[in-house]
Amino acid sequence: MSAAAQKYVYTPLDQLKQGSVVNVYGAVTFFIPPFHSKGPDFCSVVTIKDQSNAQLNCRFFSGNQETLPQIAKQGDIVRFHRIKISNFNSEIKGISSNGFSSLVFEGTTGAPLLPRTSSKTYSFTEEDKKMIESLRDWQMRQQITPELRVKLSDIRPGQYFNLYCNLVGKAVVDQSSYLLKVWDGSKCAFPPCKVFVEDETLEGDLDFISRLQNLIVDILVYDNHVETAKSLKIGNYIVMQNLHAKLHTTSNDDQGQLSYMEFHLHGGTWYGRGITVLPENGSDVQELQKILDVELNKNPPMDSISSSDLNTSAGQKSPPFDALERCQQLSVxxxxxxxxxxxxxxxxxxxxxxxxxxxxxxxxxxxxxxxxxxxVKLHCAKCSSLQDIPNEEKIDDIFQGKLNSCLNKSSHNTSWYQSALWRTKHEDRSVIIYFVRKQDMLQNSEDSLIMIEGGTFKEVCKLSGSFHSVIPVTSNQDHLEIQLSAPFLIQGNRWHYGCSKCSRLNSLEALTSLPVDTPWNATEVAKALGIEPLMHxxxxxxxxxxxxxxxxxxxxxxxxxxxxxxxxxxxxxxxxxxxxxxxxxxxxxxxxxxxxxxxxxxxxxxxxxxxxxxxxxxxxxxxxxxxxxxxxxxxx
The missing domain is CATH 2.40.50.140 (Nucleic acid-binding proteins)
Known part of the structure; x- marks a missing residue:
């Protein structure tokens, strides 16, 4: 239902500013269907692009999956209201803020302007229609959303692809895997491997499945996708992203060498892997329905059979039992x-x-x-050395190596840092923190780089959670130095080390040569300081x-x-x-x-x-x- 028209301003993606809350339009170039995050919320990941050719990576969280953007495929057009623009790892990101809402439209030119949203009221004007049609025409000309969409008849071994299909059956296989029986109206070029399940565990019309056994394939779904697979309804039109086709070959004395195609939706969300239910009024569903109706007319009803009889497709050899058993003894x-x-x-x-x-x-x-x-070792790409990561006790000794020099030292400032002396309450010990300036100004803690002298391992860990970057230092007369036997830079849980053999250390004041308008970058910091970084x-x-x-x-x-x-x-x-x-x-x-x-x-x-x-x-x-x-x- 449309609310009273309200004038909204939409920001092109090449004009986004960190810290702002904006409204945007864009075409979806990549997305991951909603999945459970490590916390209690669902997470949705989407990348969009607009006519400015800039793109924005977004990550949204919500306790209710339905309130996340209802994206079905690449090429969908999205409208996001009230997203916050933040900076993470030197890249602009979009996240949900208070009042966040989304509308999703099919991206096909000429498709109905029917939004997918959980909002009961929303504004939608003639300007919105023009914006959507403009994005549809633009992305069609630019071909910005190439999709690995493949029919079953065109599948080749080893392929990862997106399958648009109709769900006709499903069943639990074990605690971490689930079976989906699907078809897209075409016949797989290789005999598909069938998964054995008991009649009582299989949901779906067995007569209908037997009628289409020539065209149906079994797909094994794993881990985080099992919950989504269980929620699907028989008859749903779905798209499975990043599905894996795997050819299994076996030898048998009676039948010789036989090959069968297995289909797996592996766990995780890499490359947008997941399952999405297609909108019933979308052009993809309408196109699929026409194809499936034609195939149904070619396949008249058959006598009733059991699920155990669904392992042999007409005109194909059935795999021997040990081959099928091996198919289900899947590799880890x-x-x-x-x-x-x-x-x-x-x-x-x-x-x-x-x-x-x-x-x-x-x-x-x-x-x-x-x-x-x-x-986990530290490797130098330049000299090919391999070394152990120093343990906590050793790092603690290095951090406090110049401990006595801090005891009676007073804080002081220079043109490129401001320092503060911190005396611990329970120990006769002082710690100096140096706040590095950018363009003669101090930054907010989440963006700033500090240097610490005399801190313990635990104190440095705590500070790294509050500041963007931390450099442990020691004093040599009036100069601050880095010890390459310890990390030269700490950014959250990333501890960066340098090669003592290949590095040619510069003065820490070289940090002032880094660009003032970009976040602290480990590679650039190492380069400025003359450090050859080690890789974990x-x-x-x-x-x-x-x-x-x-x-x-x-x-x-x-x-x-x-x-x-x-x-x-x-x-x-x-x-x-x-x-x-x-x-x-x-x-x-x-x-x-x-x-x-x-x-x-x-x-x-x-x-x-x-x-x-x-x-x-x-x-x-x-x-x-x-x-x-x-x-x-x-x-x-």
Missing amino acids: TVLPAHNEWLTTPLSTVIKSKAPQKYRVRARLRKFQPQHLYQS VFVMDLTLDDGTGSLNAYLWRHAEQFFQIPAAEIPMENELQERLHNIMATLCPTEKAFSEYPWMDCCIRSYHPLNGSKEEVYYDIFDTQISYRSSACSKD
Whole structure:
């Protein structure tokens, strides 16, 4: 229902200012369907673009999922009222503020101007209509929203794609996975793998499903998407974003080599992964309905059958039982690429000459280091050195290395910083905090950089939660210095270290050379101070075993892709440390028999070490990631 017309001003996306509350229009170029955040709220992520060619990344939170923007697909047109513009990691962001509201329109030129919103009243004028039509025409000319939308008949192995389809059946598989039976009116080019479920657990019309068994595919949905899948209604028209098609090949004495296509919606929200119900009055649903009606007329009703009979499509060979069982014994990893590669036994890998690349399927027999916090190292890209992260006790000693120099020191100011002396209440100890100026001015705490001398590890941690950036320093006569045996810059849970061998330190006053109108950036700070930054990396040694042989493979260059966890945040984040522990406990559950360990699909490469013997062969893992299929590994 439309409220009385009210005049609103809309700000182009290239004119947004930090701290302002604005109204905007834009075309959706990316979005993640609403999902449960780490707290009690739902979260929605959306990126929009307008005719200024500027884009805005937005993140909205709400306790009620229905109040979040009801976006169905890329290309939708959105109108956001009262969003706050903030700055995060040197990038402008949009967040919801008091009174936030949204309208969502289909982005297709000529489509009805029917808004999707939870608001019972809203303004909508002729100016709004012109704005929407203008954005529709502009994005059609610009082709700014390319979408990986693919029909089942065009699917290729290893593909990630968006599927627009109709839901005809659903069932619980286990605690972390759910089955959806869908069709889009086309026939999959490969025999689809069917998932066994009992009749009483399958929701949907079995007669209707049997009538369309030639066209229906089974999709396994995992982790954070299970709740959404359960809420779907039979007959819903849906789009599944970032669906994964995986070809499974098996050998059988009677039937020879058989290949079956599996479909997985993995856990997490990467690349907009999720499920969205399409609006009933949208052009996508109308187009799908026409296609499905034609196919229904081609497939007359059949005699009633049970769900156990739905495993054989007409004209296709049924997979043997052990092949189907293996299909449902899913790997705890996924391969973002190279799914077309055949699986190679480890016995063959071990006998082959290096360098080569392989796809293997194995279990994790053991891993090193056992203390997982030791797996995060500091790596210098320039000299290739690898070193341990100093522990809390060592860092505490470094931070207070010049403790006595602070005891009787009075605070003083210079042209580029203002200092303050803080004497602790319970210890005969003083701490000096230096507030760095920008253009002769002090900044707000959330934007400012401070230097601290004489603080403890815990005191520095506390200050890093209140200030944008913290630099621990020590005094050398009248000069302030950085100790590269400790972090040179702290930004929240990100502790940045420098290479003592490759760095050529400049005076801290070089900080004044940084741009005055940009936030403190770790890369720019390091460059100004002459520091060669160290990167946090995972370094692990995994022993893989597939029954034909075993080998040790390193996991480090591609470890962040594997775990989907930033190594730099592990040392200071207990929650991430717990997640890493859960992942390794899932991969290598030592309380079980080895035959019960989960399977891992991995890409590995063999290589000779630099300056090493050609007889030595090493292996490392690449292009492999945890699927977060089990609840222990769940991201969200």
